[in-house]
Amino acid sequence: MNYNPFVGQDLPSILWWWLVVAGVGLSVWPVVRIIFKSWFDRGYFATKAAGIGVVTFGVWIISSWKLAEFGQQLIWVVLAALAILSWWKIKKSKEEIDWAVVLKEELFFGAALIFWSWVKAYEPTINGLEKFMDYGFTQSIMKTRFFPPGDMWFSGESINYYYFGHLAMAVLTKISNLQLAYTFNLMLTTLFALCLTMSFGIGYQLLAKSSRKVKLWGAALIAFLVTLGGNLQTIYALTSGYNGEETPPPFWEIKFDPNGWKNYWYPNATRFIPYTIHEFPSYSFVVSDVHGHVLDIPFLLLAIALLINMFGVNNEDKTWHQRAIFGWVAGIMFMTSALDGPIYMALFVLMYVFFSNPKLSINRAWIEQAAKDVGLAIVVFVITVLPFMLSFKPFVSGVAVNCPPESLANSKIGPLVFEEVEKCQRSPVWMMLVLWGLFLWGGIWYVFARDKNPVTKKMFYLWSAFCLGLILFAEFFYFKDIYPLHFRSNTMFKLGYQVFILMSIVTGYTIVKYFEYQEKKLKFAFWVGVIPMLVLVSIYPWFSVRSYFGGLKTYQGLYGLKWLDERYPNTRAAIDWFKKNVDDRDQPVIVEASGDSYTDFDAISTFSGLPTVAGWVVHEWLWRGSYDPIAKRGEEVRGIYESEDVEKSREVLSKYNVKYIVVGDFERQKYPLLNESSIEKLGEEVFVSGTTKIYKVS
Secondary structure, eight states, X not given: OOOOHIIIIIHHHHHHHHHHHHHHHHTTHHHHHHHTTTSTTTTGGGHHHHHHHHHHHHHHHHHHTTXXXXXXXXXXXXXXXXXXXXXXXXXXXXXXXXXXXXXXXXXHHHHHHHHHHHHHTTSOOOOSTTHHHHHHHHXXXXXXXXXXXXXXXXXXXXXXXXXXXXXXXXXXXXXXXXXXXXXXXXXXXXXXXXHHHXXXXXXXXXXXXSOHHHHHHHHHHHHHHHHHOOOGGGGGGGBOOOOSOSSOOOGGGSOBOTTGGGGOOGGGGGSOSTTOOOOOHHHHHHHTXXXXXXXXXXXXXXXXXXXXXXXXXXXXXXXXXXXXXXXXHHHHHHHHSTTHHHHHHHHHHHHHHHHHOTTOOOOHHHHHHHHHHHHHHHHHHHHHHHHHHTTOOOOOOOEEESSOHHHHHHOOOOSSOOOSTTXXXXXXXXXXXXXXHHHHHHHHHHTTSOOSOHHHHHHHHHHHHHHHHHHHHHHHEEEOOSOSSSTTHHHHHHHHHHHHHHHHHHHHHHHHHHHHTOOHHHHHHHHHHHHHHHHHHHTHHHHHHHHHTGGGOSOOOSOSOHHHHHHOHHHHHHHHHHHHXXXXXXXXXXXXXXXXXXXXXTHHHHHHOOOBSSOOHHXXXXXXTSSHHHHXXXXXXXXXXXXXXXXXXXXXXXXXTEEEEEESHHHHHHOTTOOHHHHHTTEEEEEEETTEEEEEEO
């Protein structure tokens, strides 16, 4: 009998991880049942996201106040306390639990988790894009005693980024007792499973008045669009394509090629409009960066469910705790992926105004009540993020105008070309239609859909208008950061990600309504337009999975650092030495070569979690809001390796409290004038593997 590496090697870890995640969710389910008491499953679809959020927040707030050290013991105490309080509540109320529903939803989640874990195991490499950053953050968090955690690439300073989602990954890693080299990939597959099951649960509830068969298929369609759908850029797979042009030509100007799909490059769908990023969950789950915007997906789906619960189910549950909980969820969203929190707070305010005052009549009584209701959510939001903000320095310097009048007067921007991009960037209409065409179609045709639920209809009108506002915002304004050419890239990325998720729900729902209700002529016109677009967005994962995961031909397993073991065995040996010989919680400062972003430099600080003096340059430039701090440190590090002035090097080592100096392949590559004889005078050689050495500073 042949050995199956998936069954024998990875499946036990997947099943154990599943049990851990399910247990965290069950710890808060009684409370979630109260919140979603009118839902088909009493909110079980949301328990895992809620549990992860509550447990992580509890651990974080206790360690932020320095009441207890962050660690496995604290996590278990918080988890146990939540479980006891929650289940005491349900026992007291004597509510009966439909365990059949629980079992079905757990099997659905488990199937999604196992499936994407199997897919992920064909390319588990923790390297490329933002993976070094995300792994390094999590490793650093796991070593910290109190919050905020230290920055592994800027010793002596805390992480100046949105790390709550990475903390959630660290929490699950600690209580599972699995290696981060496995759980990094398991977290990605968990996010996939949560996205699929939570969007299914939302869709099923929205379709509550439909037949059971329609609810199942409709919810499945919504879940597919949210989790795996792409955009209409896949139409280029039917052409001979374009080869890296900054401004892609219109698809109708390119020769039709039935074999074009063989050369279609799936990332182009997220970088189609020049100088922008317009990513969506399907791409995120494939390229596998466990980054803030992906870590936030369960929380933002929880926020969407709360909005539906407050305004879109029966419009009856307006108790204060609903608004307070929403404010808290928006707060943890902010600490996970900054703009997401304010975006959904704005949507909450919009929905509150139009549902509580449909005629928009302004009077003192309504203003006072609105101030109380909206104010409660805002106050809870502020209280939630306050400990985080005490140590966080925003690196967005404000809101700027895209295409101000003076730039328009001096430019020659046409519908298909970009000139003077540093001053003005506007998206051609046809490109916008390629990105948002299906959702535009769904939003427009929903107006004519015979939706018998006026509450849902009003909600989706507001969602559609809100999403249109987010799209237009990135055309006229942007949040200023350090990037000069791609200055609106992050703005379009963050806003567009939410548009994609919200409008996937609206469009999926619209398709179901036209399947159910409409007369033949109107129904025919709708289907003629929607079917080809639905096909184009649905084939995206076929291209992306086939490309990124090597056609699912070579199974590698979920362990993500095999590439490091094989490509840099001496570096890996140094990392292992640090893990064995350095107290896991002391976090002594090391020095290694300061590298450019998106390279293999700073691997030791990344995968050990030990802070180095200077790490990835552009990332620290962004986080510190200026190039000067990281540039200065970079030159000081260069001096340690190249200078013959031992005393000056000692001053730098003392300044940053450096305990270990690494001399290896990266250092020899970065510093051709490396003076090892001087380094030998700075400390004692304590480790050697090939050409890699570690010196302990004396």
